[in-house]
Amino acid sequence: MCDKAITGPGNGDTPQIRLEPTTQAAREARRFVSKALAELGHADLVEDARLIASELVSNSLIHAPKLPIWVGIWRTGAFLDLEVWDCSPKPPVYLDPDYLAESGRGLHIVKELCSSTGYTIFDCGKVVWAILGFKRSWAPGISWIN
Ligand SMILES: Nc1ncnc2c1ncn2[C@@H]1O[C@H](COP(=O)(O)OP(=O)(O)O)[C@@H](O)[C@H]1O
Ligand SMILES: [Mg+2]
Numbered sequence: 591m592c593d594k595a596i597t598g599p600g601n602g603d604t605p606q607i608r609l610e611p612t613t614q615a616a617r618e619a620r621r622f623v624s625k626a627l628a629e630l631g632h633a634d635l636v637e638d639a640r641l642i643a644s645e646l647v648s649n650s651l652i653h654a655p656k657l658p659i660w661v662g663i664w665r666t667g668a669f670l671d672l673e674v675w676d677c678s679p680k681p682p683v684y685l686d687p688d689y690l691a692e693s694g695r696g697l698h699i700v701k702e703l704c705s706s707t708g709y710t711i712f713d714c715g716k717v718v719w720a721i722l723g724f725k726r727s728w729a730p731g732i733s734w735i736n
Contacts, residue, residue, distance in 0.1 A: 595657045595658055595714075596677050597675075604662050605626040605662060608660055611651055615659060619661045620644055635724075638704070641703060642672055642703055646720070647661065648696065657677040660674070666721075669722060671720075674719075675716070675717045679712070680716075681709055681716065684697050707721070
């Protein structure tokens with residue numbers, strides 16, 4: 591792991607929070623997401639976004655426990671982009687579903703709750719992102735153009 595702390599996603603306009611890697615981090619991430627989504631006018635996405643943030647920050651705490659974690663969320667076109675940045679350059683891995691296993695569910699939950707998810711690796715860490723589609727009536731779903 592690189593010992594240089596990664597910085598968050600954005601410029602000054604991006605709603606983002608820097609979390610110390612403590613047991614409070616997931617709770618602080620949930621609070622941040624609730625507040626940011628209320629301000630963005632997307633209270634309908636709060637529950638999904640809180641769970642996603644919780645899972646991703648919990649993963650960051652395990653795999654990058656020594657340096658701050660950043661969480662950002664903002665609107666991009668018809669979607670919301672929720673990002674968690676940590677200092678581990680190792681990628682998240684979708685483990686095969688196993689009903690008896692006690693681990694390996696987090697990323698499957700994230701995938702189910704969002705429209706699209708993935709990650710980007712940098713020299714000193716990575717960002718794991720989840721794109722949430724609006725649930726309002728004027729955006730009833732997502733269709734891909736083939
Ligand atoms: N932020 C992360 N940094 C490095 N590896 C990660 C990160 N998040 C997830 N992983 C990898 O992906 C695997 C699956 O993550 P997840 O589905 O959340 O299950 P679990 O956390 O229970 O192991 C983890 O076991 C780990 O190997
Ligand atoms: Mg996990």
